[in-house]
Amino acid sequence: MTSITEASRPDAGNDPRATGTPRSMKTPEHVVEIVSDSGEGAQKCGQIFGAVSAMMGNGVWTVEIIPAEIQPPPRSIGSASGNRVRIGAGPVTNWGDRANLVVAFNEQALLARHRLDAIADDAIVLLEEMWADHDDESIRAEWSAAMEELSAATYRIVRVPMEERCLTVVDDARKGKNMFVLGMLATIYARDAERTKDRIDQALHKKSDDVRRSNRALFDLGAAWAEEHLDFRVDVPTAPNDRPMVVMNGNQALGMGAIASGMDFLAMYPITPATSVSHYLAEAFPRVGGIVHQAEDEIAAVVAAIGASYAGKTAFTVTSGPGLALKTEALGLAVMTETPLVVIDVQRGGPSTGLPTKVEQSDLLAALFGQPGDTPKIVLAPATIEECFHCVVTARQIAEAFRTVVFVLSDANLATGVQPFPRPTPDPRWVATLPDQRPVEEGAKPYGWDERTGLSRRIVPGRPGGAYTTTGLAHDDESKIDYSPAVNEKGCRMRSRKLAVFQQTLNPPPIHGDDEGDLLVVGWGSTKGAIEEAVDRARADGRRVSSTHLTFLSPLEPGLKEMFARFEKVMTVEINYSDRRADPFVTEENRRRGQLCWLLRAQLLVDVDCWTRVHGQPLAPGRIVEAIEDRLGIGAES
Amino acid sequence: MRSDDDAIPRAEKAIQGPMRAFRSALATTVEELRGIVAAHHAAVSGDAEDERAELGPFASGRIDADRFSALLGASETLDDQSIGAIEAAHAVLAESSRRGTDLARVDVRAGEDVCAAVRRATSEIGRTFGAARVAGLARSHRYVARDHARMLERFDHASWNDAERALAPPLLVVADGADPQLEGLATYLDGRQKLVLVLRDPTPPAPLARFVTPGTFVLQTGDADLLDRFLAFDGPGVAALVPDGAARFAHDPSLGARVWERLVVEHLPDPATTRRVGSRSAWQQAEDLRLLADLATPPPAGAAAPAPTPAAAAAPAAAEPIDRLATWLLRHAELETEPAG
């Protein structure tokens, strides 16, 4: 089925140059993937393409395709590395469904994406052709086998002499093929060449002039080759941005949000996919007097952050599932001692070491209920990269106001996704002030709880007249150890009361779609874009479906029960594990459900259903549409 | 060696490290007071506007700032006079903080003597201490305008306590070498106060000779790199970057108990070659040089030996102190680079 166009060879018969003016495909959106062996620069190519597209006024979502291993053997299925870039005429909030254009540096990378069902049936594939006639017989055999396997698909594969062309400019085509590809993409999508070349210079600002010059030359070469040899163009209409935009990934946004919040102490231990927050901050934090303390282990990291917070200024830690498990006891200490703390958890696939580089909404229940005993804390989840930036400011403020732990649940999808968003306007009031060091007033107590709200004012070290000992043991309002029934009851009640009070300050979440209908989809965190896009598509097909997206998971936002009652069915859509109803032995009673589903059922006594996947990938809107239709009794769910 | 174009930037660079402790304390104070002022206004006005801003755009639509602010309850408030004083203090401190390293730069104006210029600079720094004193009193309800308000205007060096003197930043003073008031700077040598002078020609050969006292670091050099060691000294000191031809010496109190152990003379011009500079006569300058030679010379092994003549002193001063200078430089090189304080 696959048609192979040997675009570089006029003698191959199907000469695109003979077709005259290239065919222009106007489309509201397009998904392009650039895949190579790791180290060949496909990611840099994708990032620059995404940034230039954003500058020109396309909506953009860029996500990394990460190889499974650190040094995978080249030209293997596991080595596929690169980017998916989804561009649209309007805002783009997720990675979309399947790729419409794939640029592959070798046939194995293409095969990897093909096997993951990541490529649309009618996609165009631009494939490096050097492997077809390679000197190495085994490579030629691999090529043939791959072509055989791909022949069942319906892609249009265009063979491109990338290596051959690049060698006219550089000695080692591995370093620079990515710029040739960027040139091709610029021609295909009519990207502004000068802006793109500026961006190349920026990306290579640490390199020599010679390197920048040859990269620009490779870009021009790719652009010219595409101009001459490709018979198609893609037109995704652009609309100039009406306000200044910034572009970054979710982990950079979290790090920058920490700067904005005024926090200046991050204690962490390396863990994928959270670590890059500390990579960004290790470089940027010193510019505002902040330090990244890489502790000896996950426990020491959170404990040092608690110590720093206790000493006065709210600190934070970043982690992911396995690290969160190790921090369990210390988080109980923070809750018990009412020490403000921000915990950023960039979730990944679990359980155990699980899927280190892949997305899962794995830690909701662990964040809420990870500790023995009652450990009320506030849990919030950003849904977009823009929210990754802004939520840290809010989290820090709440942590201090309520003297508690605030969880920020991000995930691998946000961590590696790159999206433009309106440039924040920093306000000095976001920045934490330093704690008051004035002498403690007569009668003030370290846990002088307001009986109504459970709130109390902190006394930080340094204040004359305040010497007391903070303890993780049951204690009275003077922080004296006390195991008596009344004291323990009261301490627990006061700490819990704060959540009820905080919940009273929350507004009900908005509904996407109508206020009532046949199905309400409920989501949380990074799936918002995909869910809302799916709901829009389903509604366009006449389905009576709406969605709501929860930001606060502990305490839950108000008004949910009443909202759910206006829909025939309620279903969560999550990236975590649940038994499927049709699975053997699974009954309504023993079915294990998605984490938010579990929480909503327990908290609201509403029969909430769920549709979840643990495929290690962001959700594609198309799959959610299928799930919606299935729940509405239309079509069959796979 | 010093060239005028080079000396000022190099001295500026050297004082940046020691400035950090002061600037950091200043910024800390600004932020502490910002917190007190914000908390007070939030409590008094009952207006959630600040709360809304503090929660940031993420909270917009999600958190009701009015309810948030109301449920959190009022924090401590201050009376009008106290909060007014704190706000005034905050303004002084914030302004000083914005000036950054400028605070430490003293350019002697035309017609002004160096002491007057340093007094002007210390009173600027003093305003930060005075403002902090006012804020400290006001936040614990002890502020009385009649007694304390003037500290916001003026808080001269004479009023600084030991902690303030220890924290005061080094001053970079650009002055005429021939300034007749140079020696008056001794008034400011206390705590950990450092004065770094960049002297414009014409300069007498040993303008700092008469500053040598047991606990004061005195450095006259052409090599700005030596300032790091000088600035790291845990006590007061005065240093001058001087042109070629002037005396080069270091008096480092940590080197020993006796003055000749502490004083290392690298170069001493012949007292016979001095010429009148400004108001300073040739004899006065020769006297400076003879003083240095005297101080640097250990007494002979026997008892009271006759004082060496300046000419006689010059010879041993050339041979032996060189070794000690080498030792001193070696120590200097091994020293861990830590900011003072």
Next chain:
Amino acid sequence: MSDPCSLLTCGEATDRQVALEEYTGGLPRWCPGCGDHAILSGVQRMLESEQVVPERTVFVSGIGCSSRFPHYVKTYGFHGIHGRALPLATGIKLSRPELDVFAVMGDGDCCSIGAGHWIHALRYNVDMVALLLDNNIYGLTKNQSSPTTPQGHPSNTAPDGAWLPALNPLTVTLGVTNASFVAQTADWAPSHLYETLRAAHRHRGFSFVRILQRCPVFTPGIFMEAVRKPERIELLVHDDGVRDEAAEELYEHHVAHDPSDLNEARRLAETSEHIRLGVFHRDPSRPTYETTRRLPVFTAEERIAVLTRELDRHAV
């Protein structure tokens, strides 16, 4: 203690003399005869003689008998979780270098559950005093073997006697890169204890002091001989270490040991027939972690200016 970090603190500097009683917190609930009482007295005496400012001091502990310590000293205190006193203290000191920080641990806390932190705290060399109150047993949880329990000593978890040779905290400590102060003293040598604490407090860096501590309930016999037979003790004596007349008179065995000699310190730390008290190692030249890492404080205004530049870097 470091400089005041705020002009407000600076302006309020007073010459107030703090009396010994002012360091007294709650009434200790340790067993009668417990070595911790003597250690507490020694610490309070040192606080008074050094005129440590109570409100600018934090005692941090983990879990165990010894970890009740902060409750009994009238300064700020943080009684945390088992084994984690050192990272807690590290966070406090990195955040507020002007605070005077003490970490008090037992042998279970320091040498077992918190052993990883112990190694790394030595390497960070944060300026604090870390006290290991080593009674060779888990006391609070009622008589289980600890890493320092002598081989053969019975406990509830090893009724026939501890299976393994005891861990030597001194050789462990002296083996860690960047260790800058290592000393040993004993609860029954009060003046030596006091002098050692004082030296530890004056050292700028991580001062590790192992204090041999008697538990009258579970290990009454372990240090009995050492207490009764002064000839079992060998004092390390040096002007750069600890000089204590009373101890030097009582204990006849002296070793002149220069604490800057790390190799000799390691040799002396090896388990032998003698119990050695004194400063094994002191290297004041090692930079402290908080001086290396800590940066100046920025105002909100300055921070926003930096953030604006960060956003510029990501603008499209």
